Amino acid sequence: MKLYDCATAPSPRRVRIFAAEKGIELDKVQVDLGSGEQFAPEFRALNPDCVVPVLELDDGTTISEVLAICQYLEELHPDPPLFGRAAEQRAISTMWNNKIEQHGLTHMRDAFRNSAKGLRGHAITGPHDVEQIPELAERGRQCVVAFFDRLEHQLDGRAFITGDEYSIADITGLVLIDFARWIKLEMPEGAVNLRRWHADVSARPSAKA
Secondary structure, eight states: OEEEEOTTOHHHHHHHHHHHHHTOOOEEEEOOTTTTGGGSHHHHHHOTTOOSOEEEOTTSOEEOOHHHHHHHHHHHOOSSOSSOSSHHHHHHHHHHHHHHIIIIIHHHHHHHHTTOGGGTTBOSSSSSOBOOOHHHHHHHHHHHHHHHHHHHHHTTTOSBTTBSSOOHHHHHHHHHHHHHGGGTOOOOTTOHHHHHHHHHHHTSGGGGO
8 A cells, every 4th residue: 555645744644653553664755745746647647636645545545535445444454443442432533533534624624724825826626727815715714723622621630632532633632733733723721622733633643753
């Protein structure tokens, strides 16, 4: 298997952390997003959406969505389980992963891509040129701050986002918090649960993957 990666981008980091927690070694091919390598014909042939990560299997099959890649790796390497062992645990971890994507990462992308000078004309990922909308950047910031408060309440009395077990939701949450720093958006000072959890998951060796 081969992972098309970008060491500085948030999305492939989620896959790297997931693989590290599993002890899976993936051959990595770095895609230079800054120079537009993702738009080259060779990469478009792998993923017409022009985004990373992409997992290329030995037979040439490609998987290009973070959650799909992680589910595939979970099927191949079920231990330690990062989606949960039982049906209820799997449902809850997937639910919270989706909540963090929808109410956190999506708004964070709006905040970043609609404000970064280097992304003028490229306010959304992918092959199409789209102009920035400053109002979306501000709305994105407000939504991320609101979601930090929701995570603070969710983590009250819980070691991890879904309970006592580290899961895919914690990986996505960690990447959200660290991504928010790109626009100088920090966890609220009074968010003691969120700050405790972030310190704990950041200390795991996989966080450096």
